[in-house]
Amino acid sequence: MHEDIDVVVVGGCGHVGLPLAIVLANTGFNVVALDIDESKISQVNQGILPFVEIDASDALKTAIADKRFIASSDASAITSAKYVVVVVGTPVDEHLNPDPEAIIHVLQDLREYFVQDQLIVLRSTVYPGVTRRVERWFNENVPGLSVAFCPERIAEGKAMEELYSLPQIIGARSDEVFDSASKLFQGTASSLIRSTPEEAELAKLFTNVWRYIKFATVNQFFMMANDFGVDFEKVRHAISTDYPRASDMPSAGFSAGPCLFKDTMQLGAFSNNTFALGHAAMLVNEGLPLYVVEQIEKKFSLEGKTIGILGMAFKANIDDERSSLSYKLRKILMFRGEEVLCSDPYVNDARLVSIEEIQARADVIVIGTPHDVYKNLEFKVPVFDLWNMSGNGVLI
Ligand SMILES: NC(=O)c1ccc[n+]([C@@H]2O[C@H](COP(=O)([O-])OP(=O)(O)OC[C@H]3O[C@@H](n4cnc5c(N)ncnc54)[C@H](O)[C@@H]3O)[C@@H](O)[C@H]2O)c1
Structure with a gap:
């Protein structure tokens, strides 16, 4: 050829x-x-x-x-x-x-x-x-x-x-x-x-950063609602139903991956680090795993506990673990608990275990990535699910 x-x-x-x-x-x-x-x-x-x-x-x-x-x-x-x-x-x-x-x-x-x-x-x-x-x-x-x-x-x-x-x-x-x-x-x-x-260079960066800031906005709303004892999914439903100006409001969740975060940082450097909105979005999105751990610890002491994380890819139904916040969550939990078991049907990482092992051994489970395969799983232990996989809302 x-x-x-x-x-x-x-x-x-x-x-x-x-x-x-x-x-x-x-x-x-x-x-x-x-x-x-x-x-x-x-x-x-x-x-x-x-x-x-x-x-x-x-x-x-x-x-x-x-x-x-x-x-x-x-x-x-x-x-x-x-x-x-x-x-x-x-x-x-x-x-x-x-x-x-x-x-x-x-x-x-x-x-x-x-x-x-x-x-x-x-x-x-x-x-x-x-x-x-x-x-x-x-x-x-x-x-x-x-x-x-x-x-x-x-x-x-x-x-x-x-x-x-x-x-x-x-x-x-x-x-x-x-x-x-x-x-x-x-x-x-x-x-x-x-x-x-x-124009094209800025169009690409603005596209990604726009998305990153949107995710940060709903993640911040989620934390506010959650601290107030309100299920953000219900609020989002009320806002976006038949209301065109908010119909694209995303749900809360870990926002990471190889592009959105780093492109926000590229734009931050480009604006001589005066991109307050971009840096604020980074603090919110990158802070979400810590917030989740804080919520878990309000309900259980993690000392001596085995914690399971389901989903290590940076988003659903793919195998890309680059810059995934599930790994950040793992790091935080390893410091707080006894053992952290992680599973993902797609990600290639020798440290991962099967879903069955997590179901059998974990004292508490966090959904890291909302892979479709987790939708109908049943658990005997508490599950922290900010993705609404269960359909029961996202109050954690
Ligand atoms: N991943 C996405 O969803 C996405 C979407 C839009 C834009 N982008 C942008 O596209 C670019 C690539 O991202 P990616 O996710 O495909 O990265 P990647 O790491 O998956 O792919 C890059 C590839 O380039 C190869 N490579 C590195 N140096 C090389 C060289 N000197 N000669 C030939 N090949 C070389 C690597 O081996 C790798 O296969 C980035 O700028 C990213 O921001 C990514």
């Missing part, structure tokens, strides 16, 4: 890169998913997904069978491609600082493979100004390429649906760049929205 490559996705075996690479292959492009993780590459080439992504498995097998898709660590594939999509991770560091050079470092390693007339599509969520920085880097190092910023806005677990159903924002500085990027996405996205790269 090497001479006929249309698209190389750098970070192509990741949570965002792989679904995109599969979907582009199934719309007719010849795609190489370039990655540095050999074990993921090997899995993917055997048609095995390295993570849970609904409906992606068959689509991957189709793309491989049609010979339109291959995963590889051979970066020379870039030289034959028309489009190079960059979608590597852009985490904040241990001091919550973003790394505006993360993308440049990846490009530097690949420098010898870029050729004139390619379109570089940045798709990672980036610190504002990174597209301009990348354009400058190419001008100085490999002139004659174009750059667009086309953010990914899917939610994990919904990629195969949302890559088709969501509009694609295309941050382009010229008609030529917009037209070229449009050709990449026109077979998938529901519509195309043109903006400048800077």
Whole structure:
């Protein structure tokens, strides 16, 4: 396939890169998913997904069978491609600082493979100004390429649906760049929205941070209502029923994962740490596990107790445990109780135990992640459920 490559996705075996690479292959492009993780590459080439992504498995097998898709660590594939999509991770560091050079470092390693007339599509969520920085880097190092910023806005677990159903924002500085990027996405996205790269960079960050603040708002409401002895789910029902202006009010719950928190911190750094609303949202969302433990301790002493946590992924029905607040909860409980047993049907972690072991041994149980499989379980011990899995409300 090497001479006929249309698209190389750098970070192509990741949570965002792989679904995109599969979907582009199934719309007719010849795609190489370039990655540095050999074990993921090997899995993917055997048609095995390295993570849970609904409906992606068959689509991957189709793309491989049609010979339109291959995963590889051979970066020379870039030289034959028309489009190079960059979608590597852009985490904040241990001091919550973003790394505006993360993308440049990846490009530097690949420098010898870029050729004139390619379109570089940045798709990672980036610190504002990174597209301009990348354009400058190419001008100085490999002139004659174009750059667009086309953010990914899917939610994990919904990629195969949302890559088709969501509009694609295309941050382009010229008609030529917009037209070229449009050709990449026109077979998938529901519509195309043109903006400048800077507008697109902010659009992506604001999208995530808006969501994070919404979750923080309901989490704070939940704590207020709970402290007042009121079930927040009943309040939410009263607010949102047949009332369009609040119909999208989310329920309370652990709000975490690899994107919302770190993108809020990216925006905090971007605004010279004057983003009071973002930092307040972080305190509320990150404080929720502590609040839950406090509520448990008002009812039981945890000393000498075995506590079970059901669900370790950062959200329901997926296996991604990155930045999951269930792990923060585990850490807090390990300090307060005798033993903490954790379970998750999807997460790959040797420390986890079965649901049955938790049912048999735990003195108290906390639902960390509302996986559907927990819906009809019966428990003989108290269960702290801020997700309303039982349908009995969220007063804890
Ligand atoms: N996960 C999401 O739901 C989501 C949604 C929208 C946007 N994003 C953004 O997308 C970006 C990627 O996130 P992700 O969750 O897919 O991360 P990920 O860690 O799952 O995937 C990144 C992939 O890049 C590979 N990689 C790292 N360095 C590389 C290199 N030098 N060359 C080739 N491959 C390399 C890794 O091995 C990994 O497979 C981030 O900027 C994130 O903020 C993520």
